[in-house]
Amino acid sequence: MVDDAGRDGTSDETDSESRDAVPPSSYALVVLGAVSYLLLMANWFALAAFLEPIARQLGLSDTQAGALVGAVPLTYVPLSLLSGLALDRIGARRGIALAVGIFGVAQLLRSATTGFVGMLATTVLFAVGATGITFGLPKLVASVFPSRLLGTMSTVYILGSYAGTATAYSVGRAILGPELGGWRPTFRVLAAAALAFLVVWLPVAAWHARRHGTPYGGDAGSDFALGSLRADVAQVFSHRVMGLLVVVGTVYLLLGHSLQGWLPTLAGARGATPARAATVATLFVVGQAAGTVVVPPLSDRMGRRREAVVACGVAALLGVAGLAVGGGVLAASVAAMVVGTGVGGVSPLVRAIPTEIDEIGPALTATAVSLVFAVGELGGFFGPFLVGGLRDLTGSFVPGLAVLAVGALAMIAAGMRLPEV
Template sequence: MSNTGKWALWALMIGTAGLATAAPRMALAVMLPEIREQLELSLFQTGLIWGADVLTGVVSSVLGGTLSDRYGARTSLVVACIGTGFFGMARGLVPEFGWLLACSFLTGPFINLIPLNLHKAGAQFFPRRQLSISNAGVSVGMASGFMLGAITAATYLSPWLGSWRLVLALFGSLGILFGCVWLFIPKRTGVDRVAEHAAGHNFTAGLQHVAKLWDIRLMTLANFGYGACVNSMLGYVPLFLRNVGWAGPRADLAVSLFHVASLVATLPFSVWSDRSGHRRSFMLAGSISLSLATFAIPLVANQSVFAVMVVAGLMRDAFMSIMITRLMESEGVGPAYAGSAMGLSMVGMQLGGAVAPAAGNALAALGPGRPFQFWSLLALSAAALFWLVGDRRGPEDSAS
């Protein structure tokens, strides 16, 4: 592939991550107070809605990673983007809680496959020495989409369009659009190259292979705590701040600052990790800073919340980029097994992100700060597990 074509695909990866994945997820988070009021949901039911698509992503990540290794990233992205858009739009048509929960569950198998396959696509047409840059592009797209969803969905789009339902329909249509764009990416780019390489493998061979790797096991467990904390905290902060008297736009600004900090820091931290080779140090820093900031949110007052949210978000997407790069650098993985390795590792993150919101929200009955303390401990447990993962730099091979 030409150098121009490689960076054009990189730009498409950024757009897909931001507008088909991150923006609709964060839009749902900041519109939860409006949805909760209109559908008369309890705090526990609100937590279930926020975690539902992540829960179904637990199963889809394992199967989707294996399917991606077998059929290729491009084909998987077409299906994932269109499925995300369709069921995302359907959430805006629901009459009550049960239907909203069902549509959120059905969105999960698709929306959670998009980042996985974007990272795999990058591994297929970027050389190893640029792998962090490739993964950072996906993280930049995610951070941009989270910021866009947080700033615009509840404060601007919902009043302008007249309903949270139409906001979900708008973002759903963007998912379908990106699916159609990936459909027309020619196979000669190499984005489906691994599909041919793995076509003769048993369906579960890749999964069985990566499940035996010690690094993958450790990172799967660590990702449970990290994913539980970051997903739960981001879903709860808008509700928490409104409940303590913050105006809606001000509460949304706090969440937006999390993603602004993440967006600004992603590329510098990713390049720094490439040059130093110390992936573990960055994973530790990301987990510990998230834990401390989450614990501090209910303890600080007024403007200090903004500073704490910046600290919490500073390494969020850089962490994802570096963690996935370290995953691909694990002995026995490489491009051929990247989908299976990411799928299995993401199971931990998605399982944590699915069960922890409702579990933490239930603790709010004991005090408004209890959920933050619970999620902070989970992030700290992730740091302890990442400590056991060593640094490893693979050979400087090239993607052809």
């Protein structure tokens, strides 16, 4: 079996390319995987989209509402590694199906909750399913695509996640909420859409598994014995490149969560109207999408991962600096686009690079990516907290943005030390 083009040691280029050919159904499977990510994010951010009416109806305090919004990313910290280890054993296709079933049922239960404790419990259950999509999709791509296409195909499902976030607000809050009469029926419809997706995914995934299997590896023969689990964890934790990727992933989540949460307020502090402030936040997402579309495929074509990560770090640093020193809404808009490009560009790379490490590969991709998120979500949780806390202390966003800039510098430094895997 050939791991990727040019690694089989033969001089027959035509034979290598033929063995490296990807069946069209593998592309279709990843597109369906992108739909699963869309459904996940639409259900995930429906809570944030309807937070005000939910808090009012359930009688939540601001602290309780904030805890619900942060519950999913915070649950990733203790749960990620366990989820990754499980996915490396049961396989991506079955893991994704199980994940969709879990978050679909959790969303259905969330629609019926009557208090904070019930909403928190069902949101934590939702997070269990969410990890299966976050780590299952990188494993799926690693299992059915050669390394020359990993960045490009990772872009496909990342775009699905952006579409899902937009759907939560533009369809869920703006259309379904008013039409259906509130957040509870909207949650039920979104949950039903996720569960209905399984009617398509299950037969397609089963057929693909029978017909094509996992041509690039990935369905490890390891069991759930404690010794096997320890060996996999030790192999991932001890690898130097994974340590560098944890730094990159932590900064990626630090920047993403912090700016998504605070950009509208920052723009408002610069004199923007609510509509213009929302536009600045939207431009950050547009920048993310642009970076996701451009950077990973370009990295695939050039065979340069290290330079791509460094370039994303530089873009993030310039964008954060622009937010700190820019004095108006226009400057904030341009800076948001620039930093978004860096954040969006590095997002697929932290999921794709582990597969290309010889000691990890497709078999341990889910475990490796889960390590990045297990540590990285601490940055995702504490980043917004630090930006807000420093503003309370100083009355300015500049100290918080300085913290984000230090993070961008750390991404650049880690990227420069990455080997070309």
